[in-house]
Structures are given as structure tokens and as C-alpha cells.
Amino acid sequence: MAICRDLIRLDTSNYGTGEGPGERAAAELVMELLTEVGLEPELFESRPGRASVVVRLEGQDPSRPALVLHGHLDVVPAAAGDWSVGPFAAELTDDVEGGMIWGRGAVDMKDMDAMILAVVRQLVREGRKPARDVVVAFFADEEAGGKFGAGYLTREHPGLFEGATEAISEVGGFSVDVDGRRAYLLQTAEKSLAWLRLIADGRAGHGSQVNEDNAVVALADAVARIGRHAWPYTPTPTVDALLRGVADLTGLPYDGARFAEDPAMVDALVAALGPAAKFVGATVRNTSNPTQLEAGYKANVIPGSASAVVDVRLLPGHEVAGMATLRELAGPDVRIETVHQDVSLEVPFTGSLVDAMVDAIGAEDPGATVLPYTLSGGTDNKWLSRLGITGYGFAPLRLPAELDFAGMFHGVDERVPADALKFGTRVLDRLLRTC
Known part of the structure; x- marks a missing residue:
């Protein structure tokens, strides 16, 4: 302490x-x-x-x-x-x-x-x-x-x-209450990380003129499309294993084959994790959140360029398809540059080290359950x-x-x-x- x-x-x-x-x-x-x-x-x-x-x-x-x-x-x-x-x-x-x-x-x-x-x-x-x-x-x-x-x-x-x-x-390793029983979430996966800069180029000019090549408008459209995109629910091995474990603890229904088609089923299981649902809820699908905007220097000047930064987290195994979707959402008038990018991770919830971690928890908290989960960060x-x-x-x-x-x-x-x-x-x- x-x-x-x-x-x-x-x-x-x-x-x-x-x-x-x-x-x-x-x-x-x-x-x-x-x-x-x-x-x-x-x-x-x-x-x-x-x-x-x-x-x-x-x-x-x-x-x-x-x-x-x-x-x-x-x-x-x-x-x-x-x-x-x-x-x-x-x-x-x-x-x-x-x-x-x-x-x-x-x-x-x-x-x-x-x-x-x-x-x-x-x-x-x-x-x-x-x-x-x-x-x-x-x-x-x-x-x-x-x-x-x-x-x-x-x-x-x-x-x-x-x-x-x-x-x-x-x-990982912290406890959550699931239907009155204590469970520990052991992190066995991480989403990939991509901080992306969106850049729109246009024609600079006076703010009082008609301008159909406005970089701010092109950027704003792209940011709105990306920020509002409803990424589909997508199962991964770790999330599937976690939700099966939550279903066992709560008695709530779960059918992995219906993961993408039944978001309400997934949401109910995620909600059963209490405060930890904030973490887990971001791991049932990809996310893309605009976080920064930059354009212009004066109220009556249309800038020649505008940029934004988007924080993108893609599920393990879905990076290529996710980036293709982002390029489509950005549109032909906006280019994408990488600020920082890193890999996703996912490993099985098995092996001698996992067994040792589970046993160490069990020795100090008998009867507790240990479940795998994916980190959204x-x-x-x-x-x-x-x-x-x-x-x-x-x-x-x-x-x-x-x-x-x-x-x-x-x-x-x-x-x-x-x-x-x-x-x-x-x-x-x-x-x-x-x-």
C-alpha cells in the first residue's frame, strides 16, 4: 500500500x-x-x-x-x-x-x-x-x-x-459480480489500434463566395460517416468464450451461431457484467471514434485543407476488412494517413500459465470463476x-x-x-x- x-x-x-x-x-x-x-x-x-x-x-x-x-x-x-x-x-x-x-x-x-x-x-x-x-x-x-x-x-x-x-x-484479473457470483476477467485478447488522420484538400477562398470544393465540408461528411457507422456485431473466439461463461453463471440464453443476428442476446449477457460491461461492450464489434478536428484560421477564409483524427479499434482477425470499410466511408475526396498503428492480440484460454493464474485466484478466492475477455484498448x-x-x-x-x-x-x-x-x-x- x-x-x-x-x-x-x-x-x-x-x-x-x-x-x-x-x-x-x-x-x-x-x-x-x-x-x-x-x-x-x-x-x-x-x-x-x-x-x-x-x-x-x-x-x-x-x-x-x-x-x-x-x-x-x-x-x-x-x-x-x-x-x-x-x-x-x-x-x-x-x-x-x-x-x-x-x-x-x-x-x-x-x-x-x-x-x-x-x-x-x-x-x-x-x-x-x-x-x-x-x-x-x-x-x-x-x-x-x-x-x-x-x-x-x-x-x-x-x-x-x-x-x-x-x-x-x-x-485483467480484476473481479466482477455476475448474478451474485464473483468472476475474474483474465485478458487473453486485445483489439488492434489505429490512430488515423483524415485529410481533405479543397480550394481556398473568401468566405462570402460560392465554393463547391470546400475542404471542411468534405472532411465533415467523412467524419460523420465514420463516427455514425454502425459496425456489425462480430464474434471472436475470446468474446464467444466469455459470453458462454456468463450464460452459464446467469442462465441467460446464448447461441454463438446467432451472435451477429441477435444483438439483444449479446447485449443482455454483456449487461450482466455490471460496470465491466463498458469494457466488454466495446469488444463485440469494431469501433471508430473521431477525436480531433483542425481547419481554418479565420472566420471569413475558406481553408485549403482540413484534417481530423479518428481512434479506430478493430477486432482480432478483422483488421483488413475493417480498414477497407474505413477507406470506403472516408470517400474519394479524403485521404487517410497513419498516426500510430499496432497489432491485435488473441491467444487461447488454455496452457500451463493460464492454469497457474486460474489456480492462484482459486487458492485465494475459492469458488470464484475465471473467464477470458478481450481488451478494447x-x-x-x-x-x-x-x-x-x-x-x-x-x-x-x-x-x-x-x-x-x-x-x-x-x-x-x-x-x-x-x-x-x-x-x-x-x-x-x-x-x-x-x-
Whole structure:
């Protein structure tokens, strides 16, 4: 708990420009906490202030493939005026038994960073080794796509991850209430990411004249078509497995063969996940949301060009068809440029690591169910996948049923129960001993 609060107090806001406070202060704290117990971590700066930390723990059986256990040190910005408490004050309140920790990063993801540090420090202090080698990494820049963090390290220092085949990080392992029963969502898939710039060129001129080649009009039409497009419900293996599990818990009907034809059936199962429905509801289809607009410099001047940015998230296996649809929606008068693009991920809900994660949850919360799910956003597992490393989202937290955990990602008043951190630390410790 103390580590989490100390990390939150360090403003590591990532504005997506490559500038800002950076992660250096948090990286130095991580270095201090790891060296204090006798480890020899390394700090890497991709540019001044943009710092990541990596250390490798020797396992009981170093001949086995290594595991990467990673988090990110940056957070999205927070407007203090919107918060009930100071976003970097790390206040501890008595909202729930054991207390609630408030602040930017309490959910995304200094909570998991703190759990990783607590487990690693305890292992070393007690002279215990994990079951296999573990590469522990704290990355910079995840909130802006990872270019200066995981991207930099996987490109420039791939040897740090030598022999690793699997990885664990955000966003999964948290509990939800499903019809009065607790279920944990283990992330086994991520949508692809594409930040696309739409550009329309036209004929500049005086605002008082007739202009049938107005770039703003062409852009506005394209943005409206893309933003209003009703993407069809599309099943993927992970979403299908999740909804089957929810159907088993609730008794609600589910027929995977009718997924696309019966949105109401899908919506009912998604709704049964409570607050987590916000996450899951975005994974039953592709999404494309306009987020930025730019055009003109004066009220009476028709600009020669106009641009917009669209945040596109496509389902695993549907990227090619999705991009073709976007080009059609944009139309012939608007060109598309890529601002940032990254892959989708999807792995089976099977294997020894998955079994170990399920068992670790079951040992601490007997009778709970673990279900796979797809993340609508993305994680640094995308970068690790370029090295052939299979990634999962598993930041285990046992949460109060009424807590809107999913809604606090990038939201205001981020907070996490202190007891949830203690639970997650126990689960991670058990996992490293058995996986």
C-alpha cells in the first residue's frame, strides 16, 4: 500500500508529445526499492526523462522459458478541478474496510506496479526464487503507444527479454459480480489500434463566395460517416468464450451461431457484467471514434485543407476488412494517413500459465470463476509480441461488487481498495512460485 501511494505522488503524466515530467522520478524510486533488497536493476532512458527499469530474477529452473512481468510508470493527465481529491495526493480514505487509495494511476496502473514491487522484494528478502526466470520491467510511455518505453527496449535492447516466451501485465484479473457470483476477467485478447488522420484538400477562398470544393465540408461528411457507422456485431473466439461463461453463471440464453443476428442476446449477457460491461461492450464489434478536428484560421477564409483524427479499434482477425470499410466511408475526396498503428492480440484460454493464474485466484478466492475477455484498448504486450512473447492481462484484484472499476480507467477519482492490493500481492506471489 505504501509503495502504491508513493508512486501515485509522483506526477508522471504523459501528454503524448514526448515532453512533460516523464517517468524518471518514478523510475528512480523503483531502482531504489529494488536495489535496497540486493538486486541490480538497469535504468534506460530513450530520451531525457523518459525512463524504464528492467531487472531479471533467476528462477528455480533457469532452463525453462522466462516470464516477463511488466507494468508502465506513466499515467494520463488529470485535471485537478474535476477530482474530489488531489489527483497526485494519494489520499487514503475509509470508504471501504481497509481503506481506499485515491489518485491518478491507482487503477492504471501504479496499483499493479506496487504489487509487482512488493512481491519481488518479498521473494528476495526471504531468499526464495520464482519457478522460472522472470524479467521484471517497468516501462515508460505506454499511455502514448509505448514508443519511448517498451517500443524502445524491444527495438534497441531485445536481449533483455532473451528466452522469454510469455508475459503478464494489465488489464485483467480484476473481479466482477455476475448474478451474485464473483468472476475474474483474465485478458487473453486485445483489439488492434489505429490512430488515423483524415485529410481533405479543397480550394481556398473568401468566405462570402460560392465554393463547391470546400475542404471542411468534405472532411465533415467523412467524419460523420465514420463516427455514425454502425459496425456489425462480430464474434471472436475470446468474446464467444466469455459470453458462454456468463450464460452459464446467469442462465441467460446464448447461441454463438446467432451472435451477429441477435444483438439483444449479446447485449443482455454483456449487461450482466455490471460496470465491466463498458469494457466488454466495446469488444463485440469494431469501433471508430473521431477525436480531433483542425481547419481554418479565420472566420471569413475558406481553408485549403482540413484534417481530423479518428481512434479506430478493430477486432482480432478483422483488421483488413475493417480498414477497407474505413477507406470506403472516408470517400474519394479524403485521404487517410497513419498516426500510430499496432497489432491485435488473441491467444487461447488454455496452457500451463493460464492454469497457474486460474489456480492462484482459486487458492485465494475459492469458488470464484475465471473467464477470458478481450481488451478494447491496448497494452505493452503488443510490443513484446514482436519478440514472439505471448501476453496476458492479469493484475489480480478482488473488488467490491459496486465499484465501477472499469469506468475509472482514464477517468476522474481513480481509486483502489487497499485490501485489493493485498489480495493481488498474495495471488502474484503464488503465481510466481507455481508457473
